[in-house]
Amino acid sequence: MIDELISQWMKKTGPDSDVVISSRIRLARNLENIKFTNQASEDELKEVINNVNNLLLNDNKFGLNLLELSNLSQNKKNMLVERHLISPDLSERNINNAVALSSEETISLMINEEDHLRLQVLLPGLQLQEAWDLADKIDDYLEQGINIAFDEKYGYLTACPTNVGTGLRSSIMVHLPALTMVNRVKNFIAAISQLGLAVRGLYGEGTETVGNLYQISNQVTLGRSEDEIIENLIEVTHQIITQERNAREILLKEKEMFLKDQIYRAYGTLKYAYKISVEEAMKLISNVRLGIDLGIIEDVESTILNQLMVIIRPATLQVLKGEEMTIEDRHIYRAQLIRERLQ
């Protein structure tokens, strides 16, 4: 499973995938009467893993496979981060943490992250509602076998008060090359924060935005129902989609030559370069994907570009090659992979 290059789900496209790359639901849960991971003893952390393991052994309705992270190389752990299956935090801690993954890697259950359990459902395109429906079912299933910390007033109890209540973080990853080109992203980030939403980089809080990819998620988790939180984000996403599509259309109408020049230059570079950094590659991939979405480039599928965005990242690249590489070697190998896939 994790030995494959990319998650199975990434080979598929979803609704509105010209703008929305993926939809993600994350639920934070803790086991009752076991100290949260920051205060728990080694034995207590083991107990959490055992609880999940027992549940999976008894009845594995969702086909989850448990991986103890201490059994994986740092590169493999980083690769899971690059695929958004575990958090950077979890990849750095060494003992008593694990992740349970479904075969398509749409479901990931992190164990002993900041909270005992962090359930994630990741689907391509705008499928937030679908992702929530699935997460809700898995949550019910977990709760049947595990005592979850819940308070009548505060809801699901979490290690950080910013997650308490629903414990729900819903997010979408959007690709906004046109809005970026016309310098409208700052505006929209400001507007969005007024609506209780946050914009973050590719791998969560404090990470940089690359390749014109932005992650938008809800901030408030208490006092609103799951449906309200999700509806709010879907509503805003529809507006972002419309804005980005408008910007693309206007650019195509008013600046056709500029746009085509940018897109074909990017395509040409990716097809023929022999050395390339992640940053440059991500920028160019963004432009080529825009070209595909606008129908300017017709001989490549956009899912190939989505896959490239993952496999060119340092850890995945090295796992793929089967050895540690210098930066220079990575640049060469990255360019080779891209050339092969764009032929």
Next chain:
Amino acid sequence: MLCQNCQEHDAKVHVSKIINGEKEDIYLCEECAHISEGLDFGLDFSFNNLLTGLLNNQFHPHHKINLSNHKIKCEFCGLSYDIFSKSGRLGCNECYNSFTDKIDKVLRRIHGNNRHTGKVPKRAGERVMVKRRVKELRKLMDEAVATEEFERAAELRDEIKELKDEIGE
């Protein structure tokens, strides 16, 4: 709009700062802006900094830090309020009871609300209700014992046992 530093007073001062070549707009109340004058504010509006700032209240002139508050400890996990206010992370589910006054206030600031209205898990939801009932009954039982109504106390004890069996405790 509330002051971005203390989240308590109306923001009346608009401060622009260049951080890493990016202009950042910051809105502060007069008191907070005054404090920031001439200092390298080093404003880091990361989630965690905002949160621990709320828990500490230490930058605001209107707030005297109540040191006795910082000595409170959660009985179950041993976490002190002091440590919590620095890390922003609680140690266990009981911490929500141990620091309830403080947490309630902070939750209202973060979420604009202090009451969960979303999903109630079936089993845990039931257990929460039963536990509450057990707590009430215990109190009644203690009262009954205190007033030497032993028959009544025994009845209550049985009822408590039944409820506890029901939730498997």
